[in-house]
Amino acid sequence: MKDSGRPIVVLDFGAQYSKLIARRVRETHVFSLIVPFDYPLDKLRALNPAGIIFSGGPASVHADGAPMPDPGVFKLGIPILGICYGVQLFAQMLGGKVERPERREYGIAHLDTLGASGPLAGAGNLLAGVDNRTQVWMSHGDAISEVPEGFDAVAKTENCPFAAIANRAKGFYGVQFHPEVVHTPQGTRILSNFVHEICGCDSAWDMGSFVDQSIKEIREKVGNKQVICGLSGGVDSSVASVLIHEAIGDNLACVFVNNGLLRQGEPEMVQEVFRDHFHMDLHYVDAEDRFLEALAGVTEPEEKRKIIGNLFVEVFDEEAVRLGAIDFLAQGTLYPDVIESVSATGGPSVTIKSHHNVGGLPEKMNLSLLEPLRELFKDEVRAVGKALGLPDKIVMRHPFPGPGLGVRCIGAITKERLDTLRDADAIFIDEIQEAGLYGDIWQALVCLLPVRSVGVQGDERTYEEVCSLRAVTSEDAMTADWFRFPPEVLQRTASRICNEVKHINRVLFDITSKPPGTIEWE
Ligand code: XMP
Secondary structure (H helix, E strand, O other), X not given: OOOOOOOEEEEEOOOOOHHHHHHHHHHOOOOEEEEEOOOOHHHHHHOOOOEEEEOOOOOOOOOOOOOOOOHHXXXXXXXXXXXXXXXXXXXXXXXXXXXXXXXXXXXXXXXXXXXXXXXXXXXXXXXXXXXXXXXXXXXEOOEEEEOOOOOEEEEEOOOOOOOEEEEOOOOEEXXXXXXXXXXXXXXXXXXXXXXXXXXXXXXXXXXXXXXXXXHHHHHHHHOOOOEEEEOOOOHHHHHHHHHHHHHXXXXXXXXEEEOOOOOOOXXXXXXXXXXXXXXXXXXXXXXXXXXXXXXXXXXXXXXXXXXXXXXXXXXXXHHHHHHOOOOEEEOOOOHHHEXXXXXXXXXXXXXXXXXXXXXXXXXXXXXXXXXXXXXXXXXXXXXXXXXXXXXXXXXXXXXXXXXXXXXXXXXXXXXXXXHHHHHHHHHHHHHXXXXXXXXXXXXXXXXXXXXXXXXXXXXXXXXXEEEEEEEEEOOOOOOEEEOOOOHHHHHHHHHHHHHHOOOEEEEEEOOOOEOOOOOOOO
């Protein structure tokens, strides 16, 4: 097994950007993980970090109960990099002064390197190779007004005399700006200097090492016990299941529920990939009739969502009980799904979005959670999937909502309308793929609208339903913009849908961004 080396551990003080730090470090081929700021010292030591990064945080170091690490962290003999709140905190803890200047600094600033820092600096310097004057992103109220003994300023900005500080003898460094965001163009260079030059990490880590390391950890955690996983055919649950299967083989049972609201060919594709190709213990539950019965006549979006969600839990639970003797519930939870919050008492609490827990199953069956992807971002999960040999048709596919076509079949849900929608959706995706645009789009979808319009086909009058095409670009689904298609792609899609799909005779194109629209219609 390839040695993935000692990790860089990020102590999380609750900043909006802290999740990006670990990711940027991983981009330099060094493994990095995030732990809460008050992580016990012995556990921290057990992680054997090559370096520690204090993240930013929303608090002021002067606030009552301001989050603080165990002071023993400074005695571990491990290099530390403080970012924003992180540097103010250690400046104060080590005897410097932090004050609130008249002006809060927020946005772009220009960093000037001082003395022999910057482009002239030798190896082992935080700013080695960084331009004399470079753009950085600032976002802080407090600022260091006096550095602790042994520290020097190595860079300043117009408003910030201690924009970067260093105590090379001790291996403690700090930056007031955010090197992890894209608005600091040389930020990755600075993080890389810390990780490689100061902490001495090599660039041995990649997604293959993540896979090896995870397999080892899953085996240690699970032993000979049994794991169940809900497999949807989406990227996250697919990658999580294949990873766990690599580790424990048939001690993993996967449950795939066909709720009748899936895309064309989905049940066949999932069975082919996971059962036939990966030889996994896949339990296919055909619950189409149950879902369609429960949804009959329901048109209100939230009611649809509740019915689909509750019934999924019911069906999944029944299958779990039928399988019996299970110890772990595996989930494809990713880092963005993990909601971090620094509670009022200063202790961070990590909770999972409720829809990621399969109902009350963990409590009811006394199951532990197994979430091997919870440190990763979506594109990293895709890279893990590729390293595991999952095909692109799974790894690169667009997100698909849990309630499936149920929230795209606007109005009443019937088998006939779902089949119509499935046909139109397949044509849209097919045309996008043919045009080589699938990878440029975050998500593409068709909605079937409960509106009929008059058309003419051959010499015949038609009176059929309308569908809308929607395709968006997005970074994280929080905001989205409509995708600018070459007109001929839309034209071909519309013409094929009207000609090939029996009950649609008119096609609209949705140009609503998010906000104010959401990506899904319901
Ligand atoms: P909206 O429609 O809120 O969607 O802009 C944002 C993203 O989330 C997906 N989505 C869901 N995913 N369960 C899921 O797993 C759901 O209930 C759900 N609803 C929306 C949506 O497809 C988009 O990618």
